[in-house]
Amino acid sequence: MGKLSAQEFQAYLKQIRELTEGTFDKMQKEIEDTNVFPEEFYQLGIKNNLYRCSLPTEYGGWGLSELDILKVQEEFSRGPGGMRMHLHYAMDLNWRPLYDFGSEELKAELMPGFQDRSVFTCWAVTEETGGTGADIKTLAVKDGDDYIINGEKYLISHTDCCNYAYVTLLTDPNADKDHRLSTFMVPCNTPGYEVTPMPHMMGCRGSGHTGLKFTNMRVNKKYLLGKEGDGLHISIHSLSVSRVHIAASNLGMAQRMLEISLQRAHDRVTFGKPIIERQAIRMKIADMAAHIHALRTMVYDFAKDYEKDPNGEYIEEKAAMCKLFSIQVTKVCGDEMLEIFGGVGYFEDCEYGPTERLYRDSRAMWLEEGTPTVQRITISRQTIKHGGRLEYLD
Numbered sequence: 001m002g003k004l005s006a007q008e009f010q011a012y013l014k015q016i017r018e019l020t021e022g023t024f025d026k027m028q029k030e031i032e033d034t035n036v037f038p039e040e041f042y043q044l045g046i047k048n049n050l051y052r053c054s055l056p057t058e059y060g061g062w063g064l065s066e067l068d069i070l071k072v073q074e075e076f077s078r079g080p081g082g083m084r085m086h087l088h089y090a091m092d093l094n095w096r097p098l099y100d101f102g103s104e105e106l107k108a109e110l111m112p113g114f115q116d117r118s119v120f121t122c123w124a125v126t127e128e129t130g131g132t133g134a135d136i137k138t139l140a141v142k143d144g145d146d147y148i149i150n151g152e153k154y155l156i157s158h159t160d161c162c163n164y165a166y167v168t169l170l171t172d173p174n175a176d177k178d179h180r181l182s183t184f185m186v187p188c189n190t191p192g193y194e195v196t197p198m199p200h201m202m203g204c205r206g207s208g209h210t211g212l213k214f215t216n217m218r219v220n221k222k223y224l225l226g227k228e229g230d231g232l233h234i235s236i237h238s239l240s241v242s243r244v245h246i247a248a249s250n251l252g253m254a255q256r257m258l259e260i261s262l263q264r265a266h267d268r269v270t271f272g273k274p275i276i277e278r279q280a281i282r283m284k285i286a287d288m289a290a291h292i293h294a295l296r297t298m299v300y301d302f303a304k305d306y307e308k309d310p311n312g313e314y315i316e317e318k319a320a321m322c323k324l325f326s327i328q329v330t331k332v333c334g335d336e337m338l339e340i341f342g343g344v345g346y347f348e349d350c351e352y353g354p355t356e357r358l359y360r361d362s363r364a365m366w367l368e369e370g371t372p373t374v375q376r377i378t379i380s381r382q383t384i385k386h387g388g389r390l391e392y393l394d
Contacts, residue, residue: 003062011076012053013378019048025354028080028205032357035205042117042161050076052115054064056099059111067303070248077252080354081361082207085238085368089158090114092376093242094121095385097166098185101225101234110164121185122162125235128154134200136181138169138214146218147171149192153212159195160208161364163188167214168231178293181231184223192217201364215317233304240316243323243369244302250365253358254333258288258351261340263352268342274339275340284336291329305393315390317382324375330362 004012027041030327045051048077054069055061069091077084088211095114097123098107112121129138138151151169159165164185186193196211262285265276275281302318309315338345339354345355366372 003057004064005186009064009068012049013071016048016050016072016075017078019044020076020083023354024079024083025171028083028357031080031082032205035200037082037159037208041083045090050087051090051117055095055111056117059099061117063301065213066178066306067359070245070299072250072391074252074255077249078256080205081253081364082205082355083254083360084249085157085207085364086161088245090117090120092137092245093123093238093251096178096241097183097225097238100237101183101230102174102185103222106222110185119164119201120158120162121157121164121166122212124153124165124167125239126153126154126155128133128211130253135147136170139168139173140169140171140182140184140219143173143218145221146315147221147224149184149186149217149219151214152196152347155198156212157208158208159210159212160234165193165212166225168235171228175229178232179229181209182228183231183234184219185225186219186223190217190219193198198252214251225283236316237311239369240319241306241310243319243375244299244306246368247295247299247302247322247326250330250362251292251299252361253294254326254329255289256294256332256353257337257358259334260283260291260339260355261285264341264345264352278374281340286339288333288336291332295322295326299327301392310394314386315381317379317386318390319368320375320378320382323369324372327366327372330365331353334359334362391393 023044026042028036030324040253050072052060053062053064053072055063057063073088073091077086080271095111098110102110111392126134127138129137138149138153140149149167149169153167164187166183167186168183169182192215194213194215196213198210201209225362226271234343262276265281265285266274268275298318299322300321302315305312305314307320338359341350341352344350348356350356
């Protein structure tokens with residue numbers, strides 16, 4: 001468990017839950033209007049080691065296992081969706097591509113900065129007209145030891161607080177679809193790098209979504225991750241892991257939905273008795289609990305696989321399954337929560353918890369790291385390859 005004993009880790013989980021449901025929940029009221037995180041939020045993240053705990057120990061982190069990282073993410077995902085989006089990214093996709101694919105020189109320079117947010121990134125793959133795969137159109141042309149980059153990205157998170165961007169782009173239009181793309185870690189102060197505004201989102205407010213525009217942006221070859229043509233592989237591998245972190249986030253949200261639904265069902269009295277005694281309500285509680293248990297089992301199974309072999313044969317398939325099923329879990333739990341609460345749950349200020357905000361925030365999960373359709377494509381491709389069987393490791 002890195003630098004924490006089992007007892008210390010349990011205390012840390014309790015600490016993060018209290019922070020999330022206390023200070024973070026209160027802080028979110030202003031963020032809903034401004035769509036901007038106050039500096040206090042970032043400082044609390046640093047103070048509570050949320051940027052540091054998942055990092056490998058050689059770069060100043062605690063070296064938590066994959067399972068422990070997912071447990072921490074479940075706890076802070078009980079709170080505001082925008083903060084969850086920022087912190088789940090901070091604990092995974094923020095540093096992992098550099099760690100997995102960066103040169104030793106670049107890792108030595110930048111990896112230690114992740115622990116106190118002096119280095120923070122955004123993940124710039126999606127394009128409005130080119131999707132997120134081999135049809136990407138942002139182009140890099142080699143010029144000596146540099147690359148000249150032109151193009152645009154769309155729906156990019158954390159652009160308001162990052163100083164580096166992972167940019168996946170086209171380097172060889174004539175190569176096969178698996179080797180057309182490359183990924184760079186671009187300093188955001190590079191001339192030609194421009195942030196373009198986008199409207200406020202339905203939920204997950206504060207997480208800094210914008211577009212990016214690159215105009216004759218010159219980037220040195222030292223910022224290339226892996227080698228030319230590795231961009232699609234880097235994206236697939238990095239997103240596979242991140243999809244399970246989305247699933248753990250959905251798990252935390254669904255668990256809180258269930259808990260506040262139970263509180264409401266105990267307190268709400270109709271025709272002389274609490275509605276928790278009515279069979280129709282108990283059926284809803286049972287469906288929520290069963291979905292949550294199944295999702296937790298899937299997430300923990302993935303963590304076991306990943307810890308044994310991060311490049312294992314079933315990693316991509318199980319990750320997509322976790323993400324896909326987790327969307328269904330928050331859908332079921334969100335719908336049942338609103339039915340149990342009735343009209344009271346539709347209002348912003350609810351004494352039991354942020355029912356209305358949880359419902360809105362959870363809808364972002366349908367889109368992060370790929371829509372349900374994308375997950376099904378990934379699953380079906382791998383399922384056909386494996387003959388319909390999954391391997392479960394001891």
